[in-house]
Amino acid sequence: MTRTFAVTLTIPDNEAFTALETLARLGVSVARVVRSDIWQFVVADETGDLTATISSIETIHNPNKHRLLERDSDRPAAGEVWIASRDEARVTLVGGRSIPGIRGVRRRTAWRLLDESGRDVAPADLERAVETFLCNPAFQVAIL
Amino acid sequence: MSTAVAVLVFPGTNSEDETLRAVHAVGLGGELVHWSQPERLARFDAFILPGGFAYEDRIRAGAVAAHDALMDPVIEAAQAGKYVLGICNGAQMLAEAGLVPGTGSVRRPTAAFAPNASGRFQSVHVHVKLAVEPSRIPVLAGIDPGAVIPAWASHGDGRLAAPPEELERIERDGHLAFVYCDRHGNPVAPPNGSALNCAGLVNADGNVLAIMPHPERDAWTYQHLDATRDAVRGNTEEMLAPSGGIVFFEAFARAVQAEAIA
Numbered sequence: 010m011t012r013t014f015a016v017t018l019t020i021p022d023n024e025a026f027t028a029l030e031t032l033a034r035l036g037v038s039v040a041r042v043v044r045s046d047i048w049q050f051v052v053a054d055e056t057g058d059l060t061a062t063i064s065s066i067e068t069i070h071n072p073n074k075h076r077l078l079e080r081d082s083d084r085p086a087a088g089e090v091w092i093a094s095r096d097e098a099r100v101t102l103v104g105g106r107s108i109p110g111i112r113g114v115r116r117r118t119a120w121r122l123l124d125e126s127g128r129d130v131a132p133a134d135l136e137r138a139v140e141t142f143l144c145n146p147a148f149q150v151a152i153l
Numbered sequence: 154m155s156t157a158v159a160v161l162v163f164p165g166t167n168s169e170d171e172t173l174r175a176v177h178a179v180g181l182g183g184e185l186v187h188w189s190q191p192e193r194l195a196r197f198d199a200f201i202l203p204g205g206f207a208y209e210d211r212i213r214a215g216a217v218a219a220h221d222a223l224m225d226p227v228i229e230a231a232q233a234g235k236y237v238l239g240i241c242n243g244a245q246m247l248a249e250a251g252l253v254p255g256t257g258s259v260r261r262p263t264a265a266f267a268p269n270a271s272g273r274f275q276s277v278h279v280h281v282k283l284a285v286e287p288s289r290i291p292v293l294a295g296i297d298p299g300a301v302i303p304a305w306a307s308h309g310d311g312r313l314a315a316p317p318e319e320l321e322r323i324e325r326d327g328h329l330a331f332v333y334c335d336r337h338g339n340p341v342a343p344p345n346g347s348a349l350n351c352a353g354l355v356n357a358d359g360n361v362l363a364i365m366p367h368p369e370r371d372a373w374t375y376q377h378l379d380a381t382r383d384a385v386r387g388n389t390e391e392m393l394a395p396s397g398g399i400v401f402f403e404a405f406a407r408a409v410q411a412e413a414i415a
Contacts, residue, residue, distance in 0.1 A: 024211040031212075031220050094267070096314065141260070142220065145213055145249065148267040148314035 051113035068104030088129030163207035202243025215245030244363035254328035255356035267314035270346025274309035294408035304366035368398030
């Protein structure tokens with residue numbers, strides 16, 4: 010079983026702003042970029058209160074600047090793309106510590122591109138952003 | 154007038170001063186050119202993209218800088234045959250800009266200097282040597298084919314990564330410019346898990362070179378880790394003399410000066 014969490018900055022996200030600037034320079038029509046870290050945990054049946062455990066690991070979640078939400082799905086939401094490494098190693102430690110019941114950890118970066126009205130940009134614009142900038146296909150894969 | 158080399162500075166670049174110092178030490182004229190000054194680049198004969206963390210390595214190492222306006226004239230110059238060196242973060246930019254290995258389109262990378270296999274930033278002293286004949290890399294004109302260059306590998310993203318068919322092409326077509334070795338030139342495992350033991354890539358024309366370790370950080374005797382430093386301890390003049398990694402810049406100077414004369 011996999012449990013998926015999204016960690017999003019509640020303070021201004023400089024990386025997302027830089028992505029917005031670069032995408033604008035590339036001619037991609039986008040008004041706002043939202044970025045989240047996606048953490049996926051391959052779990053055994055019994056992991057205790059995983060949300061509480063994760064929220065206490067500051068390399069994942071700092072309550073002063075992050076919002077932590079568990080996702081219903083282990084796939085990207087509509088309008089979202091996840092960028093993952095093609096050759097990610099099997100990892101079981103988080104922030105140098107093991108979590109009881111965790112058999113594997115995967116990390117992705119989620120990107121969501123919004124237009125002036127706050128709606129997701131057209132799929133073609135998202136794909137263009139991925140192809141021209143957000144994903145280096147030499148070592149990354151885009152999950153749409 | 155001396156040949157002019159532009160050392161590019163992006164927000165987050167941190168090796169521009171020692172790179173410029175090496176440029177001056179080998180008799181080249183050089184100036185720093187900041188990201189807000191792309192119009193200045195037209196008058197330069199060659200370009201160096203130094204190390205650091207341009208734009209904090211946001212999104213991916215070198216990715217934002219590769220799309221910066223300052224890179225437009227560099228890409229044009231590279232395509233026109235001018236010499237371009239990228240060191241560490243500069244090497245990452247050249248890969249993201251598609252200039253090395255240069256087997257695809259501009260700004261559509263076919264390879265990357267990806268996160269180290271360890272998942273951590275590493276700073277270790279290394280040696281590198283040529284993996285191709287010197288004639289394959291005119292940007293380092295006349296470099297000794299047996300040269301073993303000391304340098305510091307100081308990066309979190311130095312592992313050559315590419316699809317298998319691209320790695321095969323890199324090796325087959327002579328894009329693998331430098332590999333890691335010991336001080337005697339014997340092969341050693343890369344510090345970062347780099348494919349093909351790659352420390353540096355060159356494009357097809359040999360005028361664009363990307364190297365991950367920093368030769369400019371081991372280019373003066375006082376910077377060496379071996380007995381050559383101990384042997385001159387107390388002798389300020391010899392301690393401050395260029396040596397070691399400076400051979401990299403000497404070769405670059407020969408190339409740039411020869412091109413300027415031609």
